[in-house]
Amino acid sequence: MLTVLGLTMITVFTYFIMSGRLSSFTALTVIPLIFAIIGGFASEVDDMMIDGIKLVATSAAFLLFALLFFGIMIDAGMFDPLINKILKVVKGDPLKVAIGTGVLTLLVSLDGDGTTTFMIVISSMLPLYKKLNMNPLVLATISMLSFSVVCGLTPWGGPGIRALSVLGLEQTDFFIPLIPTLIGGAIWVIFVSFILGKMERKRLGIIDLKESHIAEYAFSLDVAANEESSIKRPKMLWVNLILTLLVMGVLISDLVKPAILFLIAVVIAMFINYPTIEQQKDRIKAHGGNALMVLLVVFAGGAFTGILSGTKMIDSIAANLVSILPESWGHFFPVIIGLVSIPFTFVMSNDAFYFGVVPIFANTASAFGIEPIEIVRAVVLSQSAHFLLPLVPATILLTGMLKLNISEYVRFAFKWSVLTCLVLISLAWLTGAIMT
Incomplete structure (x- = not known):
């Protein structure tokens, strides 16, 4: 009975999310509440939801402060010199332009927000692609792949924070074993950029841009930059860079709890870059909307998981799943889950997958003696498939800015x-991040 009720709840939840009939926040709250009442848990459901919200509270705090920190670093212009350097180096060579796109996106993606990343990268690179007559699908594909690697494998990215929060797991336990995979993934993306760039170089040749064209392009970038010059802090470049490296070092060394680390980092970043109260209010307003929407979903996801766990639906589903899987498959379960996640993340929203399906995978893994954290690492490896989904807002923005037909984008990428x-x-398997 609990298995049928749980699977039906997840199916209904997924339908309303994917069809766009309900927002993630609403669906995560209302649908499990209704099914808990149907299952006879009306008197206990509020305690279940509170327990779930408590479980995700630390992760939500970490996410809020991490998003604010990297948002402030981008506002202050920490990446601007690198962006300018990349644009000057690539000039008229399609191969260099493609590689430059990959490097730029990998760095800007540290912000963790697809919308912001694609706006910065597309705005910076599209004029150059047009000037060289390069295929915009190359720009779209490289940007998407680069962002999916960083977003998926960092603990402040959407996939990781969802899975970690609903399972109550530590960010450092997730992130440190994935660092070799993240580095290898970045190298892979540069390699793909090299291949696509070489194809474009073969098609177009190396175009000798006249100095006037380069100057004109540089001027257009300067004009765009001047529009936001009031929030740029070029004199604080090295201070911000050292602060960021220090924060990442402490995060990796696990000396301070991630939520507290980024809380302190945000306060320092605010104070040294925007010392007045009005400036700080403006920066919080600029990034608060995006952070609030993510936090609403995380807290609602906690309530959803609280009901799924409190009613024992998840235990029942996992027990049935274990009973139909051959015992010999147990050791390979993380790799199997990684492969299964490719089609799952393509057809499902992150909220539906990470809040509805991943807890079942984690419980099933426990029956095989596999730690849930390995399952979390496995499921985030398929984010590049997710960003093919035309329902993802960042994908819609990406294809919209490049004026691409979604079907040709999917076919190409x-x-x-x-x-x-x-x-x-x-990479995760070979480095022991999964199947340790």
Whole structure:
């Protein structure tokens, strides 16, 4: 009975999310509440939801402060010199332009927000692509792959924070074993950029841009930059860079709890870059909307998981799943889950997958003696498949800014997306991040 009720709840939840009939926040709250009442848990459901919210509270705090910190670093212009350097180096060579796109996106993606990342990268690189007559699908594919690697494998990215929060796991336990995979994934993305750039160089040749064209392009970038010059802090470049490296070092060394680390980092970043109260209010307003929407979903997801766990639906589903899987498959379960996640993340929203399906995978893994954290690492490796989904807001923005037909984008990027998933799964397996 509990298995049927739980699977029906997840199916209904997924339908309303995917059809767009309900927002993630609403669906995560209302649908499990209704099914808990149907299952006879009306008197206990509030305690279950509170327990779930408590479980995600630390992760939500970490996410809020991490998003604010990297948002402030981008506002202050920490990446601007690198962006300018990349744009000057690539000049008229399509191969260099493609590689520059990959490097730029990998760095800007530390912000963790797809919308912001794609706006910065597309705004910076599209004029150059047009000037060289390069295929905008190359720009879209490289940007998507680069962002999916960083977003998926960092603990402040959407996938990781969702899975970690609903399972109550530590960010450092997730992130540190994935660092070799993250580095390898970045190298893979640069390699793909090299291949796509070489194809474009073969098609177009190296174009000798006249100095006037380069100057004109540089001027257009300067004009765009001047529009936001009031929030740029070029004199604080090295201070911000040292602060960021210090924060990342402490995060990796696990000396301070991640939520507290980024809380302190945000306060320091605010104070040294925007010392007045009005300036700080403006920066919080600028990033608060995005952070609030993510936090609403995380807290509602906690309530959803609280009901799923409190009613024992998840235990019942996991027990049935274990009973139908051959025992010999148990050791390979993380790799299997990594492969299964490719189609799952393609057809499902992150909220539906990470809040509804991943807890079942984690409970099932426990029956095989596998730690839930390995499952979390496995499921985030397929994010490049997710960003093919036309329902993802960042994907809609990406294709919209480039004026691409979504079907041609999917056809062009599909092969590279699946290959990236397989490469990341292989790297995670070889480095012991999964199947330790």
